[in-house]
Amino acid sequence: MLNINNLHASIDNKEILKGLNLEVKAxxxxxxxxxxxxxxxxxxxxxxxxxxxxxxxGEVRYMDKDLLQLAPEERAREGIFLAFQYPVEIPGxxxxxxxxxxxxxxxxxxxxxxxxxxxxxxxxRERIKVVNMSEELLNRSVNEGFSxxxxxxxxxxxxxxxxxxxxxxxxxxxxxDIDALKVVAEGVNRLRDPDRSIIMITxxxxxxxxxxxDHVHVLSRGRIIKSGGPELAxxxxxxxxxxxxxxxxxx
Amino acid sequence: MSDVxxxxxxxxxxxxxxxxxxxxxxxxxxxxQEFRNLGFPTRRQENWKYTxxxxxxxxxxxxxxxxxxxxxxxxxxxxxxxxxxxxLVFVNGRYSPxxxxxxxxxAGIIVTDLAAALNQQPxxxxxxxxxxxxxxxxxxxxxxxxFLQQGSVISLAxxxxxxxxxxxIHINTQQQQPYSGQLRNLILLGDNSEGTVxxxxxxxxxxxxxxxxxxxIRLDPGSRLQHYRIQQESSxxxxxxxxxxxxxxxxxxxxxxxxxxxxxxxxxxxxxLEQSGAxxxxxxxxxxxxxxxxxxxxxxxxxxxxxxSTQNYRGILDExxxxxxxxxxxxxxxxxxxxxxxxNANLLLSDKAEVDTKPELxxxxxxxxxxxxxxxxxxxxxxxFYLRSRGIxxxxxxxxxxxxxxxxxxxxxxxxSIRERLEQLVLGRLPDAExxxxxxxx
Ligand SMILES: Nc1ncnc2c1ncn2[C@@H]1O[C@H](COP(=O)(O)OP(=O)(O)OP(=O)(O)O)[C@@H](O)[C@H]1O
Ligand SMILES: [Mg+2]
Numbered sequence: 001m002l003n004i005n006n007l008h009a010s011i012d013n014k015e016i017l018k019g020l021n022l023e024v025k026a027x028x029x030x031x032x033x034x035x036x037x038x039x040x041x042x043x044x045x046x047x048x049x050x051x052x053x054x055x056x057x058g059e060v061r062y063m064d065k066d067l068l069q070l071a072p073e074e075r076a077r078e079g080i081f082l083a084f085q086y087p088v089e090i091p092g093x094x095x096x097x098x099x100x101x102x103x104x105x106x107x108x109x110x111x112x113x114x115x116x117x118x119x120x121x122x123x124x125r126e127r128i129k130v131v132n133m134s135e136e137l138l139n140r141s142v143n144e145g146f147s148x149x150x151x152x153x154x155x156x157x158x159x160x161x162x163x164x165x166x167x168x169x170x171x172x173x174x175x176x177d178i179d180a181l182k183v184v185a186e187g188v189n190r191l192r193d194p195d196r197s198i199i200m201i202t203x204x205x206x207x208x209x210x211x212x213x214d215h216v217h218v219l220s221r222g223r224i225i226k227s228g229g230p231e232l233a234x235x236x237x238x239x240x241x242x243x244x245x246x247x248x249x250x251x
Numbered sequence: 252m253s254d255v256x257x258x259x260x261x262x263x264x265x266x267x268x269x270x271x272x273x274x275x276x277x278x279x280x281x282x283x284q285e286f287r288n289l290g291f292p293t294r295r296q297e298n299w300k301y302t303x304x305x306x307x308x309x310x311x312x313x314x315x316x317x318x319x320x321x322x323x324x325x326x327x328x329x330x331x332x333x334x335x336x337x338x339l340v341f342v343n344g345r346y347s348p349x350x351x352x353x354x355x356x357x358a359g360i361i362v363t364d365l366a367a368a369l370n371q372q373p374x375x376x377x378x379x380x381x382x383x384x385x386x387x388x389x390x391x392x393x394x395x396x397x398f399l400q401q402g403s404v405i406s407l408a409x410x411x412x413x414x415x416x417x418x419x420i421h422i423n424t425q426q427q428q429p430y431s432g433q434l435r436n437l438i439l440l441g442d443n444s445e446g447t448v449x450x451x452x453x454x455x456x457x458x459x460x461x462x463x464x465x466x467x468i469r470l471d472p473g474s475r476l477q478h479y480r481i482q483q484e485s486s487x488x489x490x491x492x493x494x495x496x497x498x499x500x501x502x503x504x505x506x507x508x509x510x511x512x513x514x515x516x517x518x519x520x521x522x523x524l525e526q527s528g529a530x531x532x533x534x535x536x537x538x539x540x541x542x543x544x545x546x547x548x549x550x551x552x553x554x555x556x557x558x559x560s561t562q563n564y565r566g567i568l569d570e571x572x573x574x575x576x577x578x579x580x581x582x583x584x585x586x587x588x589x590x591x592x593x594x595n596a597n598l599l600l601s602d603k604a605e606v607d608t609k610p611e612l613x614x615x616x617x618x619x620x621x622x623x624x625x626x627x628x629x630x631x632x633x634x635x636f637y638l639r640s641r642g643i644x645x646x647x648x649x650x651x652x653x654x655x656x657x658x659x660x661x662x663x664x665x666x667x668s669i670r671e672r673l674e675q676l677v678l679g680r681l682p683d684a685e686x687x688x689x690x691x692x693x
């Protein structure tokens with residue numbers, strides 16, 4: 001599904017990713033943990049094509065395509081979805097119409113017919129229940145005046161509707177109360193499928209109680225310095241990151 | 252004297268050879284003198300620092316006297332919002348009875364063209380005309396008064412309520428010789444009366460002309476006016492608009508100014524809140540592209556206690572478009588409990604576009620609530636990326652955000668038919684109009 005090989009990326013000539021390797025196979029769930037400022041969001045942004053990052057070395061293959069050659073909207077249509085750490089408010093752009101446009105962009109790209117308003121609304125009603133989000137939020141402007149938790153829920157709702165092939169969740173669990181956390185987890189678990197992959201960036205092992213990852217990685221100083229199974233998350237929770245960094249320095 | 256000044260003096264002589272006479276004749280004559288002294292403004296004047304009218308002075312615009320009738324169905328075919336209204340239609344600056352229709356009006360309501368009012372209600376006109384607008388404020392106002400003849404009078408007696416809006420429709424066509432419409436509107440609302448007035452200015456194709464319009468508004472205690480001003484002049488035209496509003500106790504003035512057309516346009520709006528409880532709400536949207544230049548000057552005077560004003564103007568500039576915004580609020584001595592808010596936001600879509608924005612606050616009272624802010628920026632990168640990350644292509648995302656920016660003003664427009672027409676007009680200037688239309692609806 002996704003193959004990242006020796007990825008170096010900088011912003012304003014400052015190197016943030018320094019030779020990152022990661023392979024995500026179809027059907028897998030990967031958790032990425034790591035200290036603040038280590039480059040986790042940078043990785044998510046580079047994968048989804050945000051401007052301003054310069055990839056100086058390495059490559060990223062996504063379903064046998066050179067991902068870095070694609071515009072952000074092309075990546076989205078190819079099935080990449082980023083749930084933002086800080087979803088932006090867009091006054092004047094209607095939430096539900098954005099969703100419809102997003103969904104139809106994917107469908108048209110796949111050569112499927114656009115979904116009409118009736119079918120679309122049916123789908124929306126069904127999926128909004130999954131994330132337990134108020135229908136009232138649908139007709140507001142995108143994220144405008146949403147609480148922090150509502151914004152995160154909206155991201156998961158979009159994901160549930162768009163059914164991406166590769167979902168990247170950047171700290172979607174941060175700032176959520178326990179009920180919302182369960183909702184997010186349910187949204188993600190529903191999406192689990194042999195053809196789909198998920199990358200979850202998180203600081204908390206708690207999320208992993210609800211969504212069991214296949215692999216856990218530590219991203220520190222711009223590289224994946226350690227990988228393991230779910231038990232690694234528990235170990236990190238207990239001992240912090242110093243020992244992994246020390247291990248990496250020694251190697 | 253410059254050629255252009257003597258041109259207008261000759262035009263005056265041609266039309267009013269007998270000189271003074273009645274009070275109106277005297278008024279025209281003294282305004283002409285004033286115009287002769289003031290001339291057209293130059294950039295040395297603080298108020299005209301960023302707007303150069305020399306191009307306008309190159310033309311010898313003929314003051315149009317001809318009645319031009321348009322072919323049947325022509326007006327209907329134009330992209331002008333036309334809600335159900337009493338309509339006064341002016342073609343090339345002259346009243347056109349054939350196209351106008353003021354349906355039966357309730358007692359105490361006068362809606363008529365100025366020339367008719369000068370015949371039928373001369374006192375009504377001479378009691379009010381040129382009393383609210385300051386002829387000396389600029390050469391353009393003086394010029395307008397010097398040629399006072401065409402325009403409208405709308406007068407509501409105490410307690411009268413207009414059954415439907417009055418729409419002043421100005422249509423300009425191409426004529427062999429460049430021409431000018433000198434239009435004067437007088438709007439008088441008696442105690443507790445209420446009404447809506449729409450001014451539309453529309454130019455066909457590449458018509459070359461100069462609209463000089465002055466509007467005087469007096470709102471007596473408790474009256475309420477909704478005023479729309481929609482400018483879609485032709486791309487070779489010049490548009491000057493000067494509105495003065497005097498607000499008495501507890502009266503309310505709501506204005507929406509939309510400026511889309513003209514090669515050069517300048518819109519002045521002066522509100523004087525003269526008695527407590529008066530409120531003015533001023534919204535505006537301007538869009539320029541190509542080589543267009545638009546200038547909005549607002550001045551609000553809070554002269555007594557407990558009055559409120561808000562200004563919210565937005566501009567979208569593309570290509571080499573230029574815009575000027577100057578919003579001045581003066582809180583006079585003793586005008587405590589004034590609440591004055593002002594904001595002007597500009598969106599630059601091209602790096603060749605330019606805007607000069609200046610909010611000004613002069614406060615001579617202590618207990619006031621005032622705020623002002625001006626911004627100039629490009630489309631928000633984070634918003635653009637968010638939309639693109641959801642599969643929306645870059646062009647569409649840009650149009651969408653641009654439209655959303657304008658939407659902040661458009662959505663405040665009460666009249667649905669005008670709001671929808673404006674949405675169409677704004678959309679019509681953006682790429683991917685069809686795609687973005689639906690997802691901006693709330
Ligand atoms: N636009 C930018 N300009 C300069 N430096 C930046 C920019 N964006 C990110 N950085 C820097 O890149 C580094 C990595 O940031 P990133 O957001 O990827 O960290 P993170 O691992 O997601 O952290 P957190 O856990 O706090 O979310 C940080 O040192 C950050 O300050
Ligand atoms: Mg981050």
